[in-house]
Amino acid sequence: MVEDLSMPAPAPRRRAGLFTRLLTVRAFRTQQAQPRVTKSHAAVCTLLDAAAAKGVLALHNRRVPGRRGRIEHLAVGAGGVYVIDALHFKNASIEVRPTDDPEAGDDLVVGGRVLTSAVRAVAQRVEVLHLILVAAGLPDVPVTGALCFVDGLLPLSVADLQVEGMHVLRPSGLTALVAGPGPLGSQHRETLREFLAIRLPAST
Structure with a gap:
């Protein structure tokens, strides 16, 4: 394509100003979001890695x-x-409420805000992982989804809520869930972790 030389070039000062503003906005948003992501992610990383003593093998950022x-x-x-998502809502109450539509199931409500979409996002990842295992000839390996709230306030009498089949729990409940009994021996777990590490590359 031939350039139209009659068109004036954009003023460098205006472009620089625009780019500077965009970078400033991006940096501000990153600074605002990073503490929440880092705290919840790091807490669950530490928890799952410590669960290795109970025979649990973990992968992160896949x-x-x-x-x-x-x-x-x-x-x-x-x-x-x-399949686990980590969330950080400091001192926010966590509850399950029935929806107005009996056929729609329950809503996850955190600090008065409906977060059922987060539950469905985990459910979609569970389905993707199940399909990967089916394609590998491993349809009988159970795949479970969980949302771990590192600072949320679940009812004291409840260790594990469930919304649309996904677990909603605090860190202590997550350890109990992943370290629970089941049919997979240590060699099966090692082989399964190696397969998932290859099939799901690390995210950079």
Whole structure:
């Protein structure tokens, strides 16, 4: 394509100003979001890595080739594979409320805000992982989804809520979940973790 030389070039000062403003906005948003992401992610990383003493093998920050987004945490325990999202809502109450539509199931409400979409996002990752295992000839390996709230306030009498089949729990409940009993022996868990590490590359 031939350039139209009659068109004036954009003024460098205006372009620089625009780019500077965009970079400033981006930096501000990153600074605002980073503490929440880092705290919840690091807490669950530490928790799952410590669960190795109970036979749990973990992977973190994995991507699914051909799909957008990533899987924050995977744990392989005797009971199967666990897909885990970590969330940080400091001192926010966590509850399950029925929706107005009886056929729509329940809503996850955190600090008065409906976060059922977060539950469905985990459910989608669970389905993707299940399909990967089916394609590898491992359809009988259970895949479980969980949302771990590192600072949320679940009812004291409840260790594990469930919304649309996904677990909603605090860190202590997550350890109990992934370290629970099941049919997978130590060699099965090692082999499964190696397969998932290859099939789901690390996200950079």
